[in-house]
Amino acid sequence: MSSSALNQFIEGLSGTAYEHYISGSKTLDEIERGLAEALVDRLAALLSLAEGGARSFLKAYLGKYETINLAWILRMKIGESAGEELEMILLPTEKLGGMELKPLLEARDLQALRDAIQRSGMYELSKDADDPLQLEADLWRSHYRRVFKLASRIRISDNREVRGFLGLEVDLANLKTCMLALLRGWDPEKVKQLLIFNPAGIPLKKLREVVEEGDPKVLVERFRRFKGFLEKALASDEWALEFEGLRIMKRYADSQRISKFISFFYILKYILELEVEYRNLRAIAVAIHHNLPQSLRRSLLITD
Amino acid sequence: MSLSIRYTRGFLLDLRRRLSFVRSAHDLLEMKRDQEIKEISSAIERLRELRAALEKKIEDVLRDLAMLQAAYGSQELISASKLMRDKIEIEVIPRNVMGVNVPVVRLVKLPEISGKYPPHVEGLAEKARGVFEDLLRVAELEAFIELIAEDLRRTNIRVNALEKVIIPGYENMIKRISDVVEQSALEDFIRVKLVKRALERRREEERA
Numbered sequence: 001m002s003s004s005a006l007n008q009f010i011e012g013l014s015g016t017a018y019e020h021y022i023s024g025s026k027t028l029d030e031i032e033r034g035l036a037e038a039l040v041d042r043l044a045a046l047l048s049l050a051e052g053g054a055r056s057f058l059k060a061y062l063g064k065y066e067t068i069n070l071a072w073i074l075r076m077k078i079g080e081s082a083g084e085e086l087e088m089i090l091l092p093t094e095k096l097g098g099m100e101l102k103p104l105l106e107a108r109d110l111q112a113l114r115d116a117i118q119r120s121g122m123y124e125l126s127k128d129a130d131d132p133l134q135l136e137a138d139l140w141r142s143h144y145r146r147v148f149k150l151a152s153r154i155r156i157s158d159n160r161e162v163r164g165f166l167g168l169e170v171d172l173a174n175l176k177t178c179m180l181a182l183l184r185g186w187d188p189e190k191v192k193q194l195l196i197f198n199p200a201g202i203p204l205k206k207l208r209e210v211v212e213e214g215d216p217k218v219l220v221e222r223f224r225r226f227k228g229f230l231e232k233a234l235a236s237d238e239w240a241l242e243f244e245g246l247r248i249m250k251r252y253a254d255s256q257r258i259s260k261f262i263s264f265f266y267i268l269k270y271i272l273e274l275e276v277e278y279r280n281l282r283a284i285a286v287a288i289h290h291n292l293p294q295s296l297r298r299s300l301l302i303t304d
Numbered sequence: 305m306s307l308s309i310r311y312t313r314g315f316l317l318d319l320r321r322r323l324s325f326v327r328s329a330h331d332l333l334e335m336k337r338d339q340e341i342k343e344i345s346s347a348i349e350r351l352r353e354l355r356a357a358l359e360k361k362i363e364d365v366l367r368d369l370a371m372l373q374a375a376y377g378s379q380e381l382i383s384a385s386k387l388m389r390d391k392i393e394i395e396v397i398p399r400n401v402m403g404v405n406v407p408v409v410r411l412v413k414l415p416e417i418s419g420k421y422p423p424h425v426e427g428l429a430e431k432a433r434g435v436f437e438d439l440l441r442v443a444e445l446e447a448f449i450e451l452i453a454e455d456l457r458r459t460n461i462r463v464n465a466l467e468k469v470i471i472p473g474y475e476n477m478i479k480r481i482s483d484v485v486e487q488s489a490l491e492d493f494i495r496v497k498l499v500k501r502a503l504e505r506r507r508e509e510e511r512a
Contacts, residue, residue, distance in 0.1 A: 180427075181423045283374040
């Protein structure tokens, strides 16, 4: 690692909102933590401005960061990691009105952790499942169930666009799971259990049918709209799927012509822009840390 | 070589026997040394090839790791790495090569990866597992080279000691003893001659 190059990165961000979060960082971990904290603070500021149904919806939508945290806690508990190690990697989602993570960190084993998550009433985990991937899928299912429920309740004129945005997010997650799992020859039954119900996108039935066929190429043929996205996986670039997914989300958000000047959809668009900026900065820091060639560095960026 | 020297014909014969034994030991050690050099050279050649392939694989794994880290963040990879609970099992069996015990590493069990990691991390885990197998082969070969080289050093010292010290020492000793024995045989011969002549003279005087 070139620490002077990372210093240049930190200097490059001086004078911006990130200065406060990453100045003094010595390692990539510290930079990543600083960038994540900056993202969460910006999202928390946005949430604090919202009221009523919009606030409930936003809180639920931003719960995706809490879901990410819970998935990490689950994995670390399975690996019997120390509490301090766990704390180091978590996003500060309590600022987004999420559940208190301390009791989860203190859970003595996986069962205790599952009980603690269930007690929150926010997530529903399969009773018999002990497969961590299945439990993660349960977390995501609960998250999106809540988000779609609240999305249908808020009275906004651009409800269609909001649902489309959420549906696209779930579609991309489902297709990624299907594609990568099929390429790796996973049992179709296991893959089907990892899929998330999407009321605003590809029906689960259709996805399950393709999974049963077990051929990744069929997936590309059936879902031509996502051809470019799925083909990244065929080229063995698992990492590229993630970037391509965000690019598709960004293109979708940018392409929507919203009739009203003040529209709720802009909030989702803004959240996506924050996420994209965070991902871009993190990717640059990682690329510098690993001294990746310039040509590869460019491919890591999500731009217009 | 500490021997209490006796200047006798019997001791000389014993020394010659010993010298012939030491010479054949020297020849054997020389053969061993040549064989060890051959083994090391071919092992170094194999190591070079294995290392080049391994370095390429590691580069590939590191590139994928960097790209995944850039895409998903360090936390995602750190947490995913904790999902693996199975341990790698290996068995180290000693194998005797020219009197040297070298380790042979046998992979008993590699963790099953399929379906254990999130699908976007599984490819990297698979590649890393492949690298581990190659790393074991490289470690095995490096240990082989190290142990044989150490034995080659010892063999070399022995060959040199035999060549430069022990064999010349024996040869000198044999020469010295055979000189003394020959000298003493000559003296004995002369003494016998003189005694014989004295006896003949006494016999002639008695007859006269």
